[in-house]
Amino acid sequence: MTYLEYTVKRVPAGFAKVFYLDWGLVVLLMAVASIGFLMLYSIAGGSLQPWAEPQMMRFAVGLMMMFLVAFVPIWFWRNMATLAYALSILLLIAVDLFGVVGMGARRWIDLGFFRLQPSELAKITTVMALAAYYDWLPLRRTSHPLWVLIALVIVIVPAALVLRQPDLGTALLLVLGGGAVMFLAGVHWLYFTVVIAGAGGLVSTVLASRGTEWQLLADYQFRRIDSFLDPTLDPLGTGYHINQSMIALGSGGWSGRGFMEGTQSRLNFLPEKHTDFIFTTLAEEFGFVGGVTLLTLYMLIVIFCIVAALKHLDRFAMLLTIGVTVTFFLYFATNMAMVMGLAPVVGVPLPLVSYGGSAMLVLMLGFGLIQSANIHRPRGL
């Protein structure tokens, strides 16, 4: 669609845009973030420091950014998609060259005031780039091998750079998010069948490569796979995280041990309890009820977004909305599956709840794009 069409079809303009914001989504996001503040407060032993308060500040900044992005017309963002994608690739290369090493991986760029994790940014920009690509691509070429290959390159380049850090979890999430956009864009079923079969083959190959000269994963990654398959194998080593996490979760029971009463988190048995494993603290202190509440809130966000996406006639807006939603879904589903022992331990935060800047700001950017698409949807036809 062109600028002309948008103006013809009465797109909200000026201050009126505020009324077209999806306020329900804003409320849901704030509810989820508040659960995060509560948990960070509890983990700090009933204190806003050192986590809850900075997290609130960050969320406030995130909300501002979301509004800012939301009020900018969606076609502007479509035009920015290539630039944003290129920028995030450059940042990923930069992190490879000058990044800060933390926890065995090179993931951050120190900007002085902020530690940026470009792999988080890449999740959104890749989805944007793909949505813009399919918006530009004539429809009948969607399943043509050459044009599928180009889409694949758009996904694989950032994924490969992230894998180099090494960060297997984020790379997989990138590929899955990109795959979802391609699937929505209408790429033929057959490609996905082949890829899924190929992935199965790759996994077997990777596992078979262990201990050989051409070993494809780092040793710690193999150990994580082992501890995922049998957490009790090495209860003090790599299996420690998942064991303690499951104990915390399971001991929560129906309604939990009570706010700030979780022994696993209070006594430090939980690792990374304020970041990747924050869900276990919630599940320990508020039990099944707390866990399901958060899951429901997350799913409501997903459903809101999908419903909004279905109203779009604009291909970019539709693909972007669902792409961002799927990325968001992949975050929390992977994180929860991980702490429940259903997936291997990969460094994926619980979106909007885990303590940390990059992921939250990037997700708020993503929701800003969704809001922007929503506001600038042509109405009254």
Next chain:
Amino acid sequence: MKGPDRDTGWIMRRVTRRALFLGSLQLAVAGTLAWRMRNMQVDQTDQFRLLADENRINIRLIPPERGVIRDRNGTALALNEQNYRIVIVREDAGDVEEVLDRLTQLVELPERVIARTLEDTARHPPFVPITVVDRLSWRDISRVAANAPALPGVTHESALSRIYPAGPDFAHVIGYVGPVSETDLKRPDVPDPVLQIPDFQIGRIGAERHFEDTLRGTAGSRRVEVNAVGRVMRELDRRDGEPGSDVSLTIDADLQSYTQARMGPESAATVAMDVHTGDILASVSSPSFDPNLFVRGISSADYAALNDSRLRPMSNKTVQGTYPPGSCFKMVTALAALEAGEIDADERVFCPGHRDISGRRFHCWRRGGHGRVNLVSALSESCDIYFYELAERIGIDRLNAMAARFGFGERFELPMSSVAAGLNPTREWKRANRGEGWQIGDTINASIGQGFVLASPLQLAVMTARLASGRKIMPRLLKARDGVEAEVSTPDRLGISERWLGKVREGMDEANNHSRGTARSVRVVLDELRMAGKTGTSQVRNITPEERATGVLSSEDLPWERRNHALFVGYGPTAAPRVAVATIVEHGGSGAQAAAPIVRDVLLHALHGGMPPLDAYPEAQRNRIETQQEELARMISLRRGAAGG
């Protein structure tokens, strides 16, 4: 211009289909997550809650207080001292270096202690208390406590540690405690949980080791809630253990300390024994070492110094050291011959200074010979030729049997480490160990305690006690355990005629008191303390004919490690014997000069119950003895002070 045409409508339908498919997939995943959550949190929650409790509840053992070891009069020889250590927790301290700097102004901290602490705090996991310095006095601790606000993260802990107030004097009898080793934990019997306590110490040698079960006690326990790094958050409950029981030894602490001081820096050993009960009143090996060093963790330099010294301070020579008894053995030879009826006590044997037996010439220690000697004068003058004659008459078998009755070759059951059996040789022994038949020359050598015969100072003391009492005295070291006195029974008679024993005792008495006795210079002039004894000077190796020819005969001219061992055994008072003493001075030269004075002083101290009275000594010696006693008293009090502080 593109617009919502037919094409677009078709796309949108397909996109919608696929979007709904994705949406359902997401719902399915969310459903799986919820199901899994329900499974873990509702169905298996009990099991996980148990695991969570196992995580947080730790059972901590409380070390029991170790029993005290006392001497026969109740003086504590090994006891527990409350001491304090300063610990620091990095997370509470903030700037560790700064806090340590402030601590240095209150308590003296060497540079290396600070360096080690900084290293430890950097290395250990968070919240683990790091010991900065231990064994501090209460004064130091109170200074630190008073300044607590300026010292964040610094706390003190108290602990009991073993201390040996008499220091080196009892190192070989009491032994020392040390950390639990891997092998202690791997013993086949069920290991005591108390051994798992960090820094727990158990007896390593000596009485500390032998009475370990009595002294140790049982551990108490407390259940505490800990966090993931093991920091104790609070105590849930507590159960007290049983402290260890006390042990009393037969040792007389004063006599022991006096004997240790009296032997000075010589490599020597002395055993003093009650001739009726076998109570070991003193068992002193010299030089000694400070067992407190081992409790605190001995430095490798100190350990190497102890280990490499040619005086072997770590060896308990009283029971571990075996030496040729030399002439101290002659009483056994005499009794063997008397009992066999091979000689009459009054029969005289001519000593020309040497004797040729089956082609070999055996010498008497006195070149010129003793002339005609009978049993008593042969003992008193220590004539070798007389005993060669006896040896020829009785043979090795009867000599061996008599020696066995006096405890030679017997390993006595004592709560000491490495008690040696010595050697009481037989024909079978020689064939098995040397692959040769017994020669007459071997019997000749054995008759004067040379050749193959080996005995420890303890065995010599037992022999002397048996000679003096005529009974089969067994040595004992344990007086009471856990308040229960050890059984004392009157030992059986040796079964040797009092007549023969009387003759031998007469010989020993004359050795000290007859004008021609070998130990006349070390006699006791007070009748009620009168001593009888026997000198021994045992060769470390044979003197070669060449040496004899070149005239290198005097022991003093030889290097230390080739000089003769000096021995003396004695008992007193002669009228009614109470105490027997045996001393060996390694490479000390002559028994009369090096060993006998020690035996006299120790015997007098034991009989008198304190510093020997001056009037017991011959008049000419009293000035010298007085100076010596003052010197000893000063040394003893000095050493007490050093060990106490």
